[in-house]
Amino acid sequence: MIDMLVVDLSRWQFAATAMYHFIFVPLTLGLSFMMAIMESVYVMTGRDIWRKATLFWGTLFGVNFAMGVATGIVMEFQFGMNWSYYSHYVGDVFGAPLAIEGLMAFFLEATFVGLFFFGWDRMSKVGHLVVTWLVAFGANFSALWILIANGWMQNPVGAKFNPDTMRMEITDFMAVIFNSVAQAKFVHTVSAGYVCGAIFVLSISALFLVKGKHVEMAKRSAVVAASFGLAAALSVVVLGDESGYVATEHQKMKVAAIEASFHTEPAPAPWTIIAFPGADGETAWSISVPWLGGLITTRSLDEELEGINELVDRAQDRIRSGMIAYEALQEIRADGTNTEARLVFEEHWQDLGYGLLLKRYRVDVENATPEEIAMAAEDTVPDVWPLFWTFRIMMGLGFFFIAFFGLWFYRASRGWIDTNKPLLWVTVFLLPTPWIAIESGWFIAEFGRQPWVVEGVLPTFYAASSLTALDLILSLSFFVLLYTVLLIIMVILMVRIVKAGPKEKLFTHTDDEDDFVITTLPVTPATKELGS
Amino acid sequence: MSSIPLDYETLRLIWWLLLGVLLIGFAIMGGRDLGVGTLLPFVARTDDERRVLLNLVGPTWEGNQVWLVLGGGAIFAAFPPLYAVSFSGFYLAMIVILLALILRPVGFKFRGKVSDTRWRATWDWALFIGGFVPSLIMGVAVGNVLLGAPFHIDDTMRIFYTGNFFQLLMPFALLAGLVSLGMIVTQGATVIAGRTEGPIAARARTYGIWAGLVTIVLFALAGVWVAALNGHVVTSVIDPNAPINPLAKTVDLVPGGWLSNYATYPWMMAAPIIAFAGLLVAVISLRGGLKLVALLGSSAGIFGIVSTAGLSIYPFFLPSSTMPNAGLTLWDASSSHLTLFIMLLATAFFLPIIVLYTGFVFRVMRGPVTSDSLGKNPNAY
Numbered sequence: 054m055i056d057m058l059v060v061d062l063s064r065w066q067f068a069a070t071a072m073y074h075f076i077f078v079p080l081t082l083g084l085s086f087m088m089a090i091m092e093s094v095y096v097m098t099g100r101d102i103w104r105k106a107t108l109f110w111g112t113l114f115g116v117n118f119a120m121g122v123a124t125g126i127v128m129e130f131q132f133g134m135n136w137s138y139y140s141h142y143v144g145d146v147f148g149a150p151l152a153i154e155g156l157m158a159f160f161l162e163a164t165f166v167g168l169f170f171f172g173w174d175r176m177s178k179v180g181h182l183v184v185t186w187l188v189a190f191g192a193n194f195s196a197l198w199i200l201i202a203n204g205w206m207q208n209p210v211g212a213k214f215n216p217d218t219m220r221m222e223i224t225d226f227m228a229v230i231f232n233s234v235a236q237a238k239f240v241h242t243v244s245a246g247y248v249c250g251a252i253f254v255l256s257i258s259a260l261f262l263v264k265g266k267h268v269e270m271a272k273r274s275a276v277v278a279a280s281f282g283l284a285a286a287l288s289v290v291v292l293g294d295e296s297g298y299v300a301t302e303h304q305k306m307k308v309a310a311i312e313a314s315f316h317t318e319p320a321p322a323p324w325t326i327i328a329f330p331g332a333d334g335e336t337a338w339s340i341s342v343p344w345l346g347g348l349i350t351t352r353s354l355d356e357e358l359e360g361i362n363e364l365v366d367r368a369q370d371r372i373r374s375g376m377i378a379y380e381a382l383q384e385i386r387a388d389g390t391n392t393e394a395r396l397v398f399e400e401h402w403q404d405l406g407y408g409l410l411l412k413r414y415r416v417d418v419e420n421a422t423p424e425e426i427a428m429a430a431e432d433t434v435p436d437v438w439p440l441f442w443t444f445r446i447m448m449g450l451g452f453f454f455i456a457f458f459g460l461w462f463y464r465a466s467r468g469w470i471d472t473n474k475p476l477l478w479v480t481v482f483l484l485p486t487p488w489i490a491i492e493s494g495w496f497i498a499e500f501g502r503q504p505w506v507v508e509g510v511l512p513t514f515y516a517a518s519s520l521t522a523l524d525l526i527l528s529l530s531f532f533v534l535l536y537t538v539l540l541i542i543m544v545i546l547m548v549r550i551v552k553a554g555p556k557e558k559l560f561t562h563t564d565d566e567d568d569f570v571i572t573t574l575p576v577t578p579a580t581k582e583l584g585s
Numbered sequence: 586m587s588s589i590p591l592d593y594e595t596l597r598l599i600w601w602l603l604l605g606v607l608l609i610g611f612a613i614m615g616g617r618d619l620g621v622g623t624l625l626p627f628v629a630r631t632d633d634e635r636r637v638l639l640n641l642v643g644p645t646w647e648g649n650q651v652w653l654v655l656g657g658g659a660i661f662a663a664f665p666p667l668y669a670v671s672f673s674g675f676y677l678a679m680i681v682i683l684l685a686l687i688l689r690p691v692g693f694k695f696r697g698k699v700s701d702t703r704w705r706a707t708w709d710w711a712l713f714i715g716g717f718v719p720s721l722i723m724g725v726a727v728g729n730v731l732l733g734a735p736f737h738i739d740d741t742m743r744i745f746y747t748g749n750f751f752q753l754l755m756p757f758a759l760l761a762g763l764v765s766l767g768m769i770v771t772q773g774a775t776v777i778a779g780r781t782e783g784p785i786a787a788r789a790r791t792y793g794i795w796a797g798l799v800t801i802v803l804f805a806l807a808g809v810w811v812a813a814l815n816g817h818v819v820t821s822v823i824d825p826n827a828p829i830n831p832l833a834k835t836v837d838l839v840p841g842g843w844l845s846n847y848a849t850y851p852w853m854m855a856a857p858i859i860a861f862a863g864l865l866v867a868v869i870s871l872r873g874g875l876k877l878v879a880l881l882g883s884s885a886g887i888f889g890i891v892s893t894a895g896l897s898i899y900p901f902f903l904p905s906s907t908m909p910n911a912g913l914t915l916w917d918a919s920s921s922h923l924t925l926f927i928m929l930l931a932t933a934f935f936l937p938i939i940v941l942y943t944g945f946v947f948r949v950m951r952g953p954v955t956s957d958s959l960g961k962n963p964n965a966y
Contacts, residue, residue, distance in 0.1 A: 108963070115964070119694035122647060123687040129657050133672025134679055140672075141742050144665025145920045149928055152658035155651060156935035164648030164939075164946055170964040171644035175949050215921070217828040219742045220665070222921040386740055518673035519745045528680045535684060539691055546698050556963055 055413065060514045062525035063135045066532065068499070070127050072492055073536045077121035079491050082196060082243050083250015083285070084114045085189035089182075090277055096182045106270045107185070108173075109555035110254065113547055115170060120543050122163070124536065135525075139506055139516035145222045146212045146229060147202055154198035162191025196243050204235025206507050207498070208303040214402050214510075216385040216395070221510060233299045238498075241292035244285045245494060248454055249487035251282025255461065257551055259480035262471040267554050272470050279465045283458035290451045293494075294349065301350040301358070304508060306368075306433055307501040308350055309361045313339075313441045316360040321347025327445070330438055361434055368407065368430040372421075375408025377401045380419040406510040413514055432512075435503045443493040450490035457483070589926045594825035596925040600663040601899075601915040603932060607659050609891045611652035613772070613884045614943075618646035620773015622689065622716025623766070626709055628777060628788045633956040635709060636697070639966040641780055641954045643693055648943055650689075662928050666742065666831065666918040667902045674736050674746035675729070678722055678753055685718035697966045716773075717766070724765020727894050728758030731814060731843060733906030738831055747907060757814065760807050761894075767800030768887050771867055775883040779876035780953050790871050797868040797883070804860060804890060811897065816842020817904040823916050831917045836909035843897045853896045860889025 088107050095103030129151065133140045140148075165187045172181055205212075211228030212221045223229065255278040261271035301308050309315075313328050315335045324345035331337030350358050359367075378401035384394035410429040411418040421429070461480075464470065471477070506513040591599075621642045629635040660668040672679055688711040696708035732755060735748040774793025778786050815838040823834065839845070847853050863885030870879035898904065904912035919925060959965045 112964070116694055116698075119690040122650075122690040126650075126654060126686055127683050129654055129661075130672055130679060130683060133657075133661065133668040134676055135673070137669035137673035137744050138742075140661065140669035141666050141744070144661055144668060145924050148658065148662030148665055148668070148920070149924055149931075152655065152662035152928060153931050153935075155655035155658040156931055156939070159654060160648065160651045160935075160939045161942070163651045164645075164943055167644035167647055168946055168949060171640075171962060172949055173964070174962060215828065218830070218921070219740075223924050223927070226923070226927050518669075518676070519743070520673065520676055524676050527677065531680065531684055535687060539687075542691075542695060546695060549698070 055514055055517075056522070057413075057514065058522045059520055059525060060517045062522060062529060063517045063520070064513065066135060066525060066529045067131060069529065070124065070131065070532055070536075071499075072495065073532075073540070074121070074124040074128055075491065075495060076488060076540070077117050077124065078196070079246035079249035079487065080117045080253060081114070081121050081192050082246030083248065083281075084110060084117070084253065085185075085192050085250075086247060087250055087254055087277055087281055088114060089185045089189045090281065091274070092182050092185050096178050102269055102273060105555045106274050109270065110274070111169065112550050113253075113257075116543055116546050116550070118166060120539060123539065127532070135518050135520070136506070136516050137518040139511065141220060142511055142516065143205075143209075143212075143221045143507055145220055146205060146209070149223070149226070150198045150202040150205070150229070154195055154202075158191050158194035158198060160191075162188055162195060165191065193243055196246070197239050200239040200242055201230055201232065201235045203498070204232045204238050205229055207238070207502060208232055208234040208299070209507050209510050214405055216382050216398055216402075217389065219386075221507075234296070234303060237292055237295040237299050241289060241296050242494075244289035244292060245487070245491050247285030248282055248289055249491060251278040251285060251458070252454075252483060252487045254278035255282065256481050256484040259477040260551070261554070263474060263477040263481065268471065270555055275461070275470055276465045279458055279461035282454070283462045286451070286454040286458050290455060293448070293451060297349060298352060304502065305359055306361070306364050307435065307440075307497075309359060309364055310435045310437045310440045310501060311444045311497065312346060312350075312358070313437050314346070314358060314360045315362055317357055317363045318346070318360065320351075320357045321354040322350070322358040323347075324349060328441065334437070361437070365430050365434060368433040369426055371404045371407040372410060372426050372429050374401045375404035375406065376411070376419050376421060377408075378403075378405040379408040383419070403509075406505070406507070406512065409515050410504065410512050412512070432504050435501055440497055440501050443496050447490045447493040447497065450486055450493075454487075454490075589922055591926060591929070592826065593922045593925075596922065596929060597825065597915050597919050599929060600659075600919065600925055603929075604656070604659055604663065605892065605895050607652060607656040608895075609888050611649075611656050612769070612887045612891050614649040614652050615646075616720075616769040616772040616887055617776045618642045618649055618689075618773075619716040619720045620769045620771070621776060622712045622773070623720060623770055624773050624777065624789065624792055625716070626713050628774075628792060629785055632702075632705060634785050635705075636959055636966065637781055637785060637954050637956055638777060639693060639696065639712075640959055641777065643966045644950045645946060646693070647690070648946065650686075659928070659932075663920050663925060664902065664913075664915070664918045665920060666744075666829065667913050670734070670736055670738075670744050670746070670913060671726075671903055673744060674734050674748070675726055675753065676746075677750040678726060682719045682722050685715050685722075687715075688712065689715035693966055716769075720766045720769040721762045723762075725753055725758045725762035727765065728755070728761025729753050730903055731761070731811065731894070731898065732757060733815070733817065733904040733909070733912070735907045736905050736911065737908035738911040740832070757807075757810055760803060760810065764800060764803045764807055764890065767796050767803055768864070768883075768890055770796040771800055771864065772880075772883045772887060775867055775871065775876075775879040778871060779880050782953060782955055790874075793871045793879070793883075794868050797864050797871070797886075800886070800890075801861060801864050801868075804857075804864075808857065811843050812841045814843060815840055816845060817898075817901055817909055817912055818842050818845065819900070819914065823900070823914075825916050827916075829917045829919060831911050831913055834910060834914075834917065836904075836912055838909060846896060846899055856889050856892035856896050858889070860886055860893055863887075863889055 088110050091103050092107040095107060165184050168184045169188050172184055210232050211223060211225035213224045215222045254274050258271040258275040261267045313325060313336050321344040323341035323343045325339045325341045328336045328339035346358060347354060378398055381394045381398035384391050385398060408418050410432055411421045411425055414425045415421060502508055504512050506516045621638055625635060625638055629638045692708045692712040692715055696705055736744055736746045738744055771793055774789045774796060777789035778793055818837050818839050819834050820837045821835040863882045866882030867879050867886060870882055900914040900916060902913045902918060
């Protein structure tokens with residue numbers, strides 16, 4: 054029987070390591086592009102202040118990037134370590150985008166990031182600029198392939214179950230790549246990263262402005278961040294809406310849970326702003342905007358948005374069909390030449406995953422009782438209220454970012470960058486907000502997909518490795534402990550780097566013939582501060 | 586499936602070779618940095634000397650580590666059951682490797698940001714652990730592969746591993762771990778000797794010569810030991826084009842069976858010969874001060890040693906000690922025909938580009954590293 058403690062601990066470990074990893078990734082995505090923009094301005098105008106800015110943000114980027122690499126390698130290995138049945142069951146499909154991520158993206162990013170830091174005085178201006186752009190593109194291609202892999206978990210297209218190998222296999226790789234869910238999620242996720250980078254730059258620049266330090270660099274950085282951030286914030290909300298729309302097609306239950314819509318509403322459904330549960334767990338009290346829900350999810354006024362209870366009834370039908378598929382599969386496994394069973398399986402294989410939901414209750418799923426079928430159907434409902442609230446936090450922040458960057462953009466275009474102290478202070482304290490929105494987003498994407506690890510194909514509890522609880526307690530505590538210590542150190546180092554500010558005279562390029570005197574500098578500004 | 590221009594058998598063989606290329610790529614490229622990390626506290630004694638070593642590998646180590654990431658990704662994509670069994674079976678060993686690897690990026694980046702002596706010494710040891718532990722444990726894992734891992738598979742292809750962490754530390758496996766550590770230290774020493782000057786280079790030469798000699802002896806010892814181990818031999822007829830099913834075959838244990846491939850395919854003898862010759866060349870060139878030849882010799886030694894391990898167990902990837910039939914081979918642990926083909930296209934396109942730009946980055950960063958040269962770059966570690 055399946056050890057649910059091991060499953061739960063495996064989920065905690067994956068959630069913890071993934072959410073830690075995604076503290077660093079969005080900043081890498083956003084900062085790398087902003088550094089590339091600043092360095093481009095430097096190369097075009099030849100003004101040293103832009104090189105200074107690139108180097109300053111680059112120092113912070115480097116510390117963050119190191120944490121991203123440290124936590125990233127765990128992600129790639131964890132599928133096999135903790136989710137070995139998953140790795141077997143969908144590796145034929147899911148492994149490919151992950152491997153291509155390494156080939157196309159991470160190799161590019163990791164190889165050139167060394168030159169970004171060490172190549173300044175060994176390359177021409179343009180040469181180094183190309184390196185910086187390659188790092189930024191590497192990071193973003195990386196996100197593309199990871200989101201293709203994740204998109205397939207949300208909407209498993211282009212693949213079919215093969216009873217002879219007991220796994221999902223690719224039938225149409227183009228469908229996996231151009232999965233509508235993956236494409237919407239990719240742009241939504243990288244845009245969120247750009248927002249994160251923009252807030253980071255804007256917030257630290259605001260701190261400099263409020264303190265009256267490094268004003269020239271801070272002003273220029275703020276202008277770049279405000280414009281880049283405004284474009285990104287618009288994109289994140291538009292593509293978030295697109296993600297919601299495609300989820301309505303492929304993940305009805307997730308959308309119903311996010312909206313806490315327990316019953317199918319007559320079209321067009323209202324959109325609930327806030328709601329509170331009653332004793333039965335269903336909505337007891339709410340404030341709603343009429344029509345808006347139907348418009349967001351179905352983009353129409355006449356299509357219905359199905360409620361949780363109706364979807365549970367539909368899940369019961371699919372579980373029954375899945376039991377037939379499971380029985381046929383057993384017959385094929387016993388006798389590969391049984392063509393009759395293959396025909397039955399062909400008819401019902403799409404519901405095999407629903408049949409596997411019963412594995413939680415009995416081994417021989419083909420003999421499940423109506424009560425067990427009802428329980429398995431109830432299992433298809435994720436926890437409604439955490440999803441409902443995190444979604445509203447994320448969305449509220451998304452709209453707030455548009456307004457906030459809009460304000461900054463307007464003021465910057467008027468030249469009012471450092472004139473409003475209260476706004477600068479607010480900007481400083483907004484620093485953590487993009488992470489709240491981003492981590493909420495991943496929570497919704499992954500927690501909202503439960504009980505599935507691959508939507509409709511493989512239940513999460515059925516996908517874990519046959520490890521012991523002790524294995525997981527050890528690994529989970531080591532990871533959390535080490536990551537937390539490193540995160541604290543990283544934050545302390547970043548504060549020191551910000552306090553020290555940008556360096557004054559910097560290296561020369563190989564093509565700066567008139568400027569070949571190289572100023573010797575201490576290792577880092579932090580060292581200088583210590584004075585030792 | 587008729588639209589795929591290469592048959593399933595050929596693709597499986599190509600991917601078996603490609604996996605070897607990626608793992609050897611990591612052992613040679615990543616071995617540079619792991620070796621330098623392992624030698625860091627011994628070869629470099631002052632802060633200046635340590636900074637020379639860190640800045641020697643600093644600009645390129647991140648790219649080199651991607652060979653490992655890509656190796657992991659390629660196992661996942663091309664041989665999912667192998668990925669599933671090996672990573673979950675060796676769970677705690679993998680955790681130890683990961684915890685050690687996590688220390689590397691932060692060690693490089695954080696160390697130089699504060700000039701306090703204790704701070705720097707702490708990160709020096711972290712970087713040592715980050716080099717030493719993976720070098721040793723990866724070899725121990727290969728040793729356990731040759732011994733067979735205690736796992737079985739049920740009809741749904743679910744994997745059950747019945748060993749524990751301490752059972753991995755068998756004498757033969759520890760010997761394999763030392764071979765791995767020895768070859769990586771040799772590699773690190775040739776890198777240091779090649780691009781530094783003065784006392785650091787002199788110490789690196791000494792360490793490299795000794796590590797090379799010890800590796801030669803241990804590798805020979807492992808070869809003799811393998812003759813006494815049970816090798817796994819497939820006794821049923823293999824259909825190299827069949828859908829995967831590890832349980833369909835029968836396997837016999839034959840004492841000394843891991844050496845039988847060298848009788849069947851005499852060309853495979855090239856691998857251990859290259860291993861010994863490469864290491865010998867490395868040792869002699871280190872003594873004679875031929876820096877580039879030493880590095881090439883050491884790299885050839887790694888190529889030979891890793892190839893020897895892979896060829897000895899062919900067609901197996903991961904034999905099972907408790908249910909020999911369930912042992913994974915390249916014929917019954919691969920992805921589907923179509924996936925192998927798609928992945929081959931992607932690899933054939935990107936791998937040459939990767940090699941080109943890696944070469945470019947190494948060329949830009951070429952030349953000796955001295956403590957004087959570090960002052961010029963405020964980004965230096």
